[in-house]
Amino acid sequence: MKPYVGIDLGTTNTVAACVNVMPDGSLKTDIIDMEQVDDSMYSITYKKTLPSCLYVDDDGKEYIGELAKKMKAKRYDRVIYNSKNYIGSHNHVWEIDGKNYTPEVVAEKILRVVKKNIERSLNTDVNGAVITVPASFNHDQIEATKNAARAAGFAENELIFISEPTAALLELINEESLISQKERIFDFQKPNKVLVFDLGGGTCDVSIMKVEITDDDYNVEEIAISPHTQLGGINFDLCGVIYLLHKYSIVNSIDFKRITIDDDIKRYVYSILSLEVEKAKMMFSTKENMHFNTNYDNDVIYDGYIEKFIDDMPFHFTLSKKEYDECIKPLLTKGGNLGVNIIDPIIDTLDKANLKKEDIDEVFLVGGMTAYNSVQKAIESFFGKKTIRCLNPVYSVAKGAAVYNYYSENKKKSEKGKIIIYPVVAENIYLDVKNGLPVLLVKQGTKAPYERIYDNIVKVDNATGIKLDIYSGKSIYDPKMKRLRSAQLTFTNVIKPGTPISLKVTFDKNRILHLEAWITNDEKQKIDVTIGKGVLHDGR
Numbered sequence: 001m002k003p004y005v006g007i008d009l010g011t012t013n014t015v016a017a018c019v020n021v022m023p024d025g026s027l028k029t030d031i032i033d034m035e036q037v038d039d040s041m042y043s044i045t046y047k048k049t050l051p052s053c054l055y056v057d058d059d060g061k062e063y064i065g066e067l068a069k070k071m072k073a074k075r076y077d078r079v080i081y082n083s084k085n086y087i088g089s090h091n092h093v094w095e096i097d098g099k100n101y102t103p104e105v106v107a108e109k110i111l112r113v114v115k116k117n118i119e120r121s122l123n124t125d126v127n128g129a130v131i132t133v134p135a136s137f138n139h140d141q142i143e144a145t146k147n148a149a150r151a152a153g154f155a156e157n158e159l160i161f162i163s164e165p166t167a168a169l170l171e172l173i174n175e176e177s178l179i180s181q182k183e184r185i186f187d188f189q190k191p192n193k194v195l196v197f198d199l200g201g202g203t204c205d206v207s208i209m210k211v212e213i214t215d216d217d218y219n220v221e222e223i224a225i226s227p228h229t230q231l232g233g234i235n236f237d238l239c240g241v242i243y244l245l246h247k248y249s250i251v252n253s254i255d256f257k258r259i260t261i262d263d264d265i266k267r268y269v270y271s272i273l274s275l276e277v278e279k280a281k282m283m284f285s286t287k288e289n290m291h292f293n294t295n296y297d298n299d300v301i302y303d304g305y306i307e308k309f310i311d312d313m314p315f316h317f318t319l320s321k322k323e324y325d326e327c328i329k330p331l332l333t334k335g336g337n338l339g340v341n342i343i344d345p346i347i348d349t350l351d352k353a354n355l356k357k358e359d360i361d362e363v364f365l366v367g368g369m370t371a372y373n374s375v376q377k378a379i380e381s382f383f384g385k386k387t388i389r390c391l392n393p394v395y396s397v398a399k400g401a402a403v404y405n406y407y408s409e410n411k412k413k414s415e416k417g418k419i420i421i422y423p424v425v426a427e428n429i430y431l432d433v434k435n436g437l438p439v440l441l442v443k444q445g446t447k448a449p450y451e452r453i454y455d456n457i458v459k460v461d462n463a464t465g466i467k468l469d470i471y472s473g474k475s476i477y478d479p480k481m482k483r484l485r486s487a488q489l490t491f492t493n494v495i496k497p498g499t500p501i502s503l504k505v506t507f508d509k510n511r512i513l514h515l516e517a518w519i520t521n522d523e524k525q526k527i528d529v530t531i532g533k534g535v536l537h538d539g540r
Contacts, residue, residue, distance in 0.1 A: 003122050005129040006401025011084040012201025013049040016114050017398040019406045029399040032121045036065030053081040054106050056096045064113045073272035085202045088141030107148035128158025130401040135163035135205045136228035139484045165196035165207040167400035168366035174403045192361040200367040202232040206349040222424040224353035226345040233369045239327040240277035276304045284321040285372050325374050332378040363387045368394045432469040438476045441505050450507045456500040456520050463494045489517050
């Protein structure tokens with residue numbers, strides 16, 4: 001039987017899942033164990049998560065996973081992590097021993113290890129998969145992810161990309177389908193507006209979806225998507241790191257600025273302390289969950305020790321949950337002083353959908369950082385209601401992707417029991433016009449597939465053609481508007497400058513932004529241009 005695989009290529013960890021079809025036709029999703037060198041460097045370990053880190057040793061040998069994560073604290077200058085935050089950027093490069101590593105190359109190496117593990121676990125070749133991406137990823141980011149997957153050995157025509165919030169929601173629906181109707185928590189027989197809040201290692205995604213199950217069909221309609229927000233577990237860890245550095249500087253009577261002024265020292269201390277903060281955070285979450293339904297009021301304290309810290313001095317410290325929660329408070333509160341927080345993307349997405357928080361039926365939490373109790377409480381306080389989660393938010397995205405892989409391969413449009421995704425464009429798409437304001441081509445929230453013809457929208461610059469610049473942003477005055485693509489349209493015959501040009505804009509089922517350009521009232525000189533093979537929406 002053909003394997004049905006889902007991959008959550010995460011900022012912090014990467015997870016892969018596969019679907020097993022049970023005798024009654026239900027779908028059981030399993031997480032694939034990832035074989036990797038352990039942090040002792042002397043043996044192989046198998047874990048459900050693969051840390052999205054690359055370590056290059058002194059001999060140039062490359063390691064992905066647990067060892068690479070461990071080496072962040074020892075050989076920080078030879079470890080690349082959080083690379084997903086920069087994928088799609090053509091300017092971000094890490095150099096190790098004269099060799100350049102782009103975010104796309106790092107993603108390729110991670111996916112190559114994932115593919116090998118999937119094939120080992122399933123004992124068969126695997127050429128296709130559903131790979132998830134943040135809902136707010138733009139053309140360049142998804143195109144770079146696709147290129148990385150292709151370079152890792154996956155067949156391009158067997159790759160499907162869906163958003164992480166959508167995948168997690170599909171896993172929730174599948175979990176519900178495995179239990180009896182009486183035991184189910186959610187009634188998707190009527191349309192429900194579900195806000196999916198996805199807080200992972202490096203990104204915060206918010207999607208509002210209308211979900212309805214009719215005749216066993218899963219109808220998932222995206223209503224609005226938040227802008228791309230680089231906020232995740234990394235930011236929460238950084239708050240703890242800065243706090244511990246202040247503790248260290250006070251105890252040892254060292255000027256805090258001295259610690260942070262040297263880039264090498266800063267990278268070292270941030271790398272080693274972030275691992276300690278991560279351990280503390282996991283301890284806080286575990287203890288909190290153990291005492292979830294009790295009057296457990298005692299503070300939880302993490303006791304840490306670093307044998308060689310700054311100037312090879314030891315550092316023994318404690319970090320309590322109350323202290324840590326105070327550190328991260330600005331990230332949980334609108335108007336915090338760190339520039340980003342978890343509430344602003346929620347409000348932005350509600351505004352895009354023209355909805356109030358009272359209009360949301362369910363709030364669904366996804367991503368490893370949502371397992372932290374204080375994050376849950378902050379969101380529940382904002383909405384004034386309890387949130388819902390999958391059994392394990394770390395695995396839910398990969399599992400949902402595997403479920404979608406099965407349905408996309410086995411359910412035709414005429415059959416019952418399909419997953420039907422109605423995606424939307426995340427941000428407005430504009431055409432830059434010389435000596436004028438940008439022209440709106442596709443409005444945010446537009447459902448795919450989409451097609452529109454614009455007559456006399458631009459005029460030829462010179463006798464042979466015109467340059468088109470495509471942008472995305474919140475509005476024509478958005479200071480953070482981003483250029484997606486530039487394309488030079490060159491006509492075969494000489495054309496009088498000022499001649500009007502018509503454009504046909506489409507988004508096809510493969511998520512490709514496509515333009516056709518021709519001289520208005522003369523389609524003989526028509527140019528077919530694919531602006532980018534990037535994905536703006538889910539679906540096939």
